[in-house]
Amino acid sequence: MLTLTHYLIVSAALFAMGIAGILIRRNILMILLAIELMFNAANLAFIAYARAWADLGGQIAVFFVITVAAAEVTVGLAIAILLSRQLNTLNADEVSRLKG
């Protein structure tokens, strides 16, 4: 029968792929997409737990996550546009100014 663990395993797989995406891709847009993937993984886990524990809190959390993700994507994409304009690149490896 379908249990909580089934959903959690899928969630873990999505999360791991999201992380892998962040680490291996160079394009900043791709990194943002991978982050979205990880958000989805977390959301899935939230909803699954909400179901398993019969608690509405999980759904509320997902609601907030989606909202915050929207805000994050807005700012992230704006930064991507700015980078592309100013430095003429979207390659994260070339943007190494955090080195100081």
Next chain:
Amino acid sequence: MGELLLFYLIAALMVAAALSVVGSRLPIYSVLSLLVVMGCQAVFFVMLHAYFVAAIQLLLYAGAVLVLFLFVIMLLQLSPEAVAYPRLLSRPAIGITAAFGLFLILRTVFFRSLAQEPPLADLSRPHSTVEAIAHALMTKYLLPFELTSLLILAALIGAVTLAKQQASDSRLKR
């Protein structure tokens, strides 16, 4: 039994689409694959009786956020990224290994309690009606809810400010 079958089907589709998100050369393919992932996710939400969130998922995520991605990709006219095959001990190789390790660890954690877990179908359901969620949002979670509006406002202003800066602004240039 039919539910389990549906779960495996959707899960397989979802993982395949996620792989495509991470692995495709063109960003546009990635975005479209992500759209598939979102759809599958919505199906899962329905299966878990989270109808309101499933709706939001489709409206907000699939509808608004991914469309925003598409706009930006079209705006920037990206060239396909040359996918370099990861060499041993390079950052991508270590990244994939670490991500896989994370998956294994999480799986171990989740499987640990698999044996004594009851099937989800036997459990009581939360009152996942829009009314219940709205009630919770307006009472128990009122403060986070209001703070979210502030956050969105800040993101809005931030995005506008960042995007409005013209090339003449050379603060980012050395």
Next chain:
Amino acid sequence: MPDIHLSPFISCLSWTLLLAPLIAASAIWLFGIHRRRLAANLALTGMVTSFGCALWVFDQALRQHSHAFAWESSVEWLSVPGFTVSFGVLLDPLSLLMTLIVTGVGSLIFLYSTAYMKADAAFSRYFGVLSLFAFSMLTIVLSPNWIQLFIGWELVGFCSYLLIGHWYAKPSAAEAGKKAFMVNRVADCGFLLGILALWGISGSAASERTLHFHSLQARLPDLIASGAIPSSLLTLVGLLLFCGPIGKSAQFPLHVWLPDAMEGPTPVSALIHAATMVAAGVYLLCRSFWLFAMSPVTLSTIAWVGGLSAILSALLAVVEQDLKRILAYSTLSQLGYMVMAVGLGSPIAGMYHLSTHAFFKALLFLAAGSVIHGTHQQDIRKLGALRRSMPWTSGSFAIGSLALCGIPGLSGFFSKDAILVLAHERNAILYWLAVSTAGLTAFYIGRAWFVAFTGTSHGTHAHESPPIMTGPLSILAVLSIVGGYLGIPHFLGHPNETIHWQVVFTSISAAGIGLALSWLIYGRHWLSAQKLVLALAVPYSFLQRRYGIDEFYNAYVTHIQQRFIAGFCAWFERACIIRIGVNGIAWTTYYASWLIRLWQTGKVQTYALTFLIGVLGLIFHLIRQ
């Protein structure tokens, strides 16, 4: 038991007595370093205030019914659980007598110095250090415990170093200061060990232990009686503590620094290296006589060291040509007498001789200073016929010499006689050593007198010193004459003894023979000194080399200490501390930072990867539990 508590009035007086020189020293260093007159006046004021207070306390003490008073006033200075150090003043007959000598002779010498050092460029520095010395010396004398005594002990050593090296531009003076400091370090090492050992045996538990003189005196005899302290340990403690006086009072074999210390200004030699500081060792022995007395081995060691120092230094004085160094060897020899007196069991005799010696030796040194001031010459062979050109100085020197010889009626006679009587009773060999020393003393001081003050002039244009110098000389001369009638032993709690005629006769004949011989050889030239030297070439050169002790120390330092110990230390420092330690740390930091810098790529994804690995480790750690 004597009363321990001090009336507020005397307490106030005694603190003033102790602190006046310190205040003067601080004021000189703060305000007077470029104002010569102010510095001299401050120093004099501090010292005379001290002396006045001492006299006042003395007056109060004489009104006591018994002479066995012991007043103490102290403040807690440092306290950790189980151990308290107090700083204070302890006034009993012993410390009061010593205080009177230090402040009295000190005042005269301070006054004398204002004239003697008039032309010196570092006049203010001189008085600053001299005041500090006076404070340090009083710290020793008035100390109620071993810690304060040790602090004062080191401070006087430091002041002595500064004053010996007063003319530090002169290499020999700088060397002499260094030598005095080093030799005293060697001795103080043992002394400090002795103090620590004394603390260790003073109680079974740490909280019971003490370094307070009276508590120790009250407690230790019981502990020994109960068998808690083995007598061998007590002997060891006594011998270690005796290391202090060996260094400070310049007893054999650590006497080498005192003759060299004559490089300092003459008033310093008079005050520090004759009258007070070098006597601190004897004072210490008297202060804790009961402790040394509990171990017969320690006591006989003290006696023999003293007796040998007395005769060996007297022999060295015979061949010395430098006026001040003759007096320095004479000081050594007289200190030997005092130490021997303590070792033979009579601290009162030792203190008695210390007091009279302070008078006549300060007198001799100041007279020698006056000679040096008048002639700029201190080699006795180049001096002559000073009797006519410097009558006051010569007169004082003559009185000091006669007191030193022990001519009946003068102060030296009484105190030396007390020691000789003591030796006669206790130890025959030491008695004859002491008598020979008395003869030698008379001979070398007679030689100095006849060569430098009589005979023919060698063209030096001597002139008498100003009254500000001859004044103190006169006062000290009077004290040297009457010092024997002041009842010093009586004050210390010992009634005057009857005169032992046999000893008196022996000592007078020894002194007479010594004086007569010196008169025959140097006064009448009845026997040529040169021929005598030729005839006695081997012992003479041995004495000239000062028994080779300096050479031995030099050889030890250059061939063993410098080559092996210092060489090893230098190698250890270069190879281990600098190369491995200091440079090693620098290199480690450099390469570690280079390694860490590699990690700092500035690329967000690398940071994310690091973060992920950290999270993985954390989760792994959590699920393993």
